[in-house]
Amino acid sequence: MDVYCGIDWASDHHDVALVDHDGALLAKARIGDDSAGLQQLIDLLIAHDDTEEDPIPVAIEASRGLLVACLRATGRPVYAINPMAAARYRDRYAVSRRKSDHLDAMVLANVLRTDASAHRQLPRDSELAQVIAVLARAQQDAVWDRTQAGSKLRSHLHEYFPAALEAFSTRDGLCAPAALVILASAPAPEQAAKLTRAQLRALLKKAGRQRGIDAEAERLREAFRRPHMRQLPLVEDAMGRQTITLVRKLEAACTSADDLAQAAVESFEHHPDAQIITSFPGLGSLTGARVLAEIGDDQSRFTDARGLKAFAGAAPVTRASGKKVAVMARRVKNQRLAAVGYVWAFASLTASPGARAHYDRRREAGDRHTAAQRNLFNRMLGCLHHCLTRRTDYNEAIAFLAPTTPDIAEAA
Known part of the structure; x- marks a missing residue:
């Protein structure tokens, strides 16, 4: 008898429901978010013929957390169902739009019973790949925090201290160590x-x-002594105190980004896929770590290159209704992978003649800069899927040559 498990996730407890192949409720329970609750869940699954050879699949509205990590460690299929999709399924079982934790758990179990093939289970990445994912995502968050803190400091200085913006208008700007030290002192x-x-x-x-x-x-001395508009003296002092706080936040964000970048690169360089990923033009150790963090190292996750392209948001979406057909950029995507994709595509323009020629062709065809970059990213993802599947390094002559074989055509 086929059994399916649904878990309605919460912060301190979880509701569990088990249904059979006909949708009949077999068992329900509320477990705590602790080791005792996990053991209660495992015992409940074992009581309904759960085995290592044929584990009961689990559907849950979360892709990370201690409960999800422990379930994945048992080797069972775990499906992370999007909450918006689960809400649509709920209307099939409750037309009155009623909602409860137990009903949500039953809905998730029935999602697997009826439409398991329409949902993707969480990848079975190696432990090293999960480490890289944690560090690379944290580093990316730190970079975004650094950008936000720098923008706040820049906006604040513009209100009362334009000389500082003029003095620190170099490449690193306000994130430069000299800027942080001098602004903290003066x-x-x-x-x-x-x-x-x-x-x-x-x-x-x-x-x-x-x-x-x-x-x-000498340059800084002259910049600070040039005449500029000024606030009132007491107002300047108050805004200076605020500047010290903003400088501390920016300095902490810069330090965190640098430390996490070093840790992510060190872990990434020990991964077997690192050599293949960094063989691509425009990908270094840090950007390669970000790519690996999102696609993982489970080779069965993407059956073809199209799935990877859709996951990254590089492949367009076609919407057709009657005589109307519209090809649009994909909005629902992995935002982290899409963000690194534009960096990758931009960097490859100077590192790869083929990438540059491909970009120029798209621009001549009428694409704007962003669309041409996205198309180039789409092409590179196809090549990456091909290389990771075949366990071979990037080859410029093959990547941007007219397709002559099905394998190369698929990669393109």
Whole structure:
């Protein structure tokens, strides 16, 4: 007898429902979010003929967490059902739109009973791939936090300290160590204008600068002493105190991003797929770690390149109704993989003649810059799926050659 399990996830407890192949309720329970609750769930599954050879599949509205991790460790199929999809299924069992935790658990179990093939189970990634996913996603979050903190500081300085924006208009901008050290020491225009050459040299050395210290100190001194619009003195002091707080947040975000980047790269370089991924133009160790974090190393996750392209949002969506047909960019996608995809495509323009030629062809055909980049990302994902499946490195001559074999055509 086929048995299906649905779990309505919550923060401190979970509702469990087991149904048979006819949809009849076999058992229900409410378990705690602890080891005792997990053991109660395992005992309930074992009582309904759960075995290692034929484990009972589980549907849950979460893709991560301790409960999901423990269920995946048992080797059973775990399906993460999108809450929006589960809400649509609920209307099939409750036209009155009633809702309860027990009903949601039953709905999830019936989703597997009727439409398991329409949903993808969580990939069985290796432990190292899961480590890379944690570190790469945390590093990406830290980069976004750094960008947000830098934007807040820039907006704040624009209100009362334009000389600082002019002084730190270099490539690293306000994230540069010298900018953070000097702003922490002189957060107000009056304080910055009083800095002497010797003090500026000392601050630059404290920030780690080793070359061109005298010239940089002179440039900063002139920038701070140029006439600019000013706030009232007491207002400047108050805004300077706020600047110190914003500088501390930005400095913490910069440190976190750098530390996590180093940890992610170290873990990624020990993975067997690292050599294949970094053989692609435009992909380094950090961006490669981000790619691996999202696609994983479970070779059965994507049966073909089209699934990977759709997952990344590189493949377009066709909407047809009657005589109307519209081809649109995909909105529902893995946002993290899509974000690194544009970085990958942009970097490959200077690293790969074939990628550059492909991008130029799309631009000449009428695509805008973003659409041409997305199309190039789509092409690269096909090549990546081909290389990972065949366990071979990237080959420029094959990747951008007219397809002559089914394998190459599929990769393109």
